[in-house]
Amino acid sequence: MxxxxxxxxxxxxxxxxxxxxxxxxxxxxxxxxxxxxxxxxxxxxxxxxxxxxxxxxxxxxxxxxxxxxxxxxxxxxxxxxxxxxxxxxxxxxxxxxxxxxxxxxxxxxxxxxxxxxxxxxxxxxxxxxxxxSPVELADGIESLLYPLKFIKFPVHEFALIMSIALRFIPTLLDETDRIIKAQKARGADFESGNIFKRAKALIPVLIPLLISSFRRADELADAMDARCYSGSKNRTKYKKMKxxxxxxxxxxxxxxxxxxxxxxxxxxxxxxxxx
Amino acid sequence: MPLIELKNVSFSYDKKIDVVKNVSLSVEEGEYVAIIGHNGSGKSTLAKLLNALVLPDEGSVTVDGFSSADKKQVFDIRKTVGVVFQNPDNQLVASIVEDDVAFGPENVGIKREEIGERINFALSAVGMEKFRRSSPMHLSGGQKQRIAIAGVLALKPKVLVLDESTAMLDPQGRKEVLSVVERLNRTQKVTVINVTHYMDEVVRADKVYVVNDGEIVLSGTPSEIFKKKEEIKACGLELPLAAEIADALIQRGVKLPEGILTEERLAEELCALKSKI
Known part of the structure; x- marks a missing residue:
């Protein structure tokens, strides 16, 4: 993983x-x-x-x-x-x-x-x-997509969603790893059976992962709110692209x-x- | 005038059961306040009320003259009161330390040059300057939580609320975070509100509020609180280990003074006792 x-x-x-x-x-x-x-x-x-x-x-x-x-x-x-x-x-x-x-x-x-x-x-x-870095990537995409703003496309939000998604890839991989181990410890079998059986065996991994992702999203939203996030309005950028x-x-x-x-x-x- | 004042605040998520019931409390500038309660006592909701993440159903929350009832002042309150949450992984937005610390100042529209200064200030305040360009992924829990504190400090808040910020850390990480917070309180005069269920974190506070079932059941200085052993146990909390030991020893006739709360003090008193014999 x-x-x-x-x-x-x-x-x-x-x-x-x-x-x-x-x-x-x-x-x-x-x-x-x-x-x-x-x-x-x-x-x-x-x-x-x-x-x-x-x-x-x-x-x-x-x-x-x-x-x-x-x-x-x-x-x-x-x-x-x-x-x-x-x-x-x-x-x-x-x-x-x-x-x-x-x-x-x-x-x-x-x-x-x-x-x-x-x-x-x-x-x-x-x-x-x-x-x-994901932040630079998101900033770059935001800047490249800037013209779309004129057709009311939420460029800033889109870029933020992307950079957060990238930021959470390693975190969620770790989590998946942990859940798989936890299910193995409870006797789950991921290695035998045909492809359908194996796919089915992944359900007990995916459901906890999904639930915990929602919880994470919720907490992240709180943390962002607590740090005064309010969309792209009046927002400045620390990194200038040159x-x-x-x-x-x-x-x-x-x-x-x-x-x-x-x-x-x-x-x-x-x-x-x-x- | 107190920096933070809650007057008869009630709040419920589902409009049926009040999670916070008729709570009044006040925090003075520069104080170190502990709010303690067991899991599900409503203390986390209380923390969210302090910086307008949730708004009271009844009563009023006033922070530094701003009222949470006025929607326009919500952001002033959030600028004044920074919150550090439990899970460091779920509060870092960026994959580079400095970008994450910059997130808050960017949100409130601070100029680029000043953001740079604020990152310097915030990272040195938590002793993480060396990690400015690294990825939080490879840091320990305590270090991640210090970055989260830096992210909050970059907004230059007057109050730092720790919402169970040490609950997921190992003892080493807890020590790191608490000593950083202690230093901020001492040197930067940052008001600290530590919301926790660890009794030994309470010992250091100027003022303690014990929360049970959404109500404040006890308040006072740590030594006043710890005298009320029965009430504390009724709230599902335990005394710090040192206090328990001292208590048990006193009951068995060892002549120790009342009000021993820390391990250091207990050791001192026991040594003093031994030298008398």
Whole structure:
């Protein structure tokens, strides 16, 4: 439970940490677009994306293992997508014929492609949350969504909800851990039986968790009230967001990545034409 | 004029059973007041009445000249009276210490430069300057609770209410929190109201209110209160261990003076007695 890194801030003083949250959010979106721009089987484009992640990780002084662990959190999803690709792709040369299912070379390639694509997206996103504190993240989103205020969208409240949600992830994980142990101590069995049985076994974990979350929310609301919280009206901000030279460099790098990916896509086309 | 005055205050959550019944109390500036009662005695509700988190059904709450009956003055009351709650995890809003301490000042619209100064002030008042940039997640319970106190202090309140703030802490954490509060009371002249069910936290107070079933059943200085052993036990409370021991010894004919409340005092008196023999 504890090694779920996704959504956890890794405090350090680095180039990436000091970048403006807004630029980091936009850069992450641009990076994800970059990953999706890579055309089928042009793995060189992925290599460029991976290189980008690697460079960012090193400049952010975050241990690479910590970034990699984010993939673990959605392993199930990745494997599922890969299997779907593998089984339901009937184009290409058949490698293995199990009568009801044909595994083809294209299917295999597609599965690999999907695995790499999702992994790269997750790596990028986790780099954002690892190097940006939830408060900065919420502030950044608030600032980026500011134009929505004119259509009466509660931007400040939305940002606060998000930062509180992020703040409580570790707390609730701890709690889940504790409840699971408590139920195990009472003889609950989470490890045997088929998937439905196991899902059912989780009910005695989820209900206490839900109840305690409501209690926490209630207490948090009191604590916020006691500290004079009254919405966005007349509220000041301690942290000012300022663009610096770092943000310029970051922007240039991400722009470079996208240009690189597009170039590599065409490079393949040129290569095949030449051959 | 007292800093906080409750006059005939009653309150109920469901409009049927009064959780707080006809309570009157007053707290002077700079005092250290203890409100003690067993679980479910209504003492937490009383704490929430003190800073207008709940408003009285009957009676009046006046804080530093502000009345909780006037909706416009509710925020003035909350600025004057800061509350630290029981569970440190459920009162920290941010994942970085300084951001959390800044939450209160941000809410009341304090300028950026001054917020920085207030964070410095609040964190040094609780001795947590070193942790300014860290995440509260990795701190101990006592340290988290000190951050929660800093978050309240950043609003520069005149009164600090501890609503069972030590109940979830280990002995070390309790000691940390209580000594911070003690220092604030002594050096910063912060008025302290400690709402608790631990008898030994009461010993230090200037004034004690014993709450049972939503009513104040006893009030006075700690030594006055502890003389009324039967009444205290009737409220489901226990005397501090040192007082119990002293009491038992006196009953068995050991010549100890009345009114021993702390372990230190008990040890002193016993040593004095031994040297006489």
């Amino acid at each position: 504890k090694d779920v890194t996704f959504g956890q801030y890794y405090p350090k003083d680095s180039f990436v940490h000091r970048m403006d949250a807004r630029i980091k959010i936009l850069a992450s979106i641009a990076y994800i677009v970059g990953v999706f721009l890579v055309q089928s089987f042009h793995f060189l484009g992925f290599a460029a994306c991976f290189l980008f992640v690697l460079i960012t990780t090193i400049t952010a002084k975050v241990p690479f293992l910590k970034v990699l662990k984010s993939i673990k959190a959605i392993m199930f999803f990745i494997i599922l997508s890969a299997i779907l690709q593998l089984f339901f792709n009937s184009d290409g040369e058949v490698l293995l014929d199990l009568s009801f299912i044909k595994i083809t070379d294209l299917g295999l390639l597609n599965a690999a492609f999907i695995i790499v694509r999702i992994s790269l997206v997750v790596l990028g996103a986790s780099l954002l949350t690892l190097t940006t 663009l610096t030279w770092r943000d310029l460099i970051g922007t240039i790098l991400v722009a470079g990545l996208i240009v690189g990916v597009v170039y590599l896509n065409n490079f393949y086309v040129l290569l095949t034409v030449a051959l």
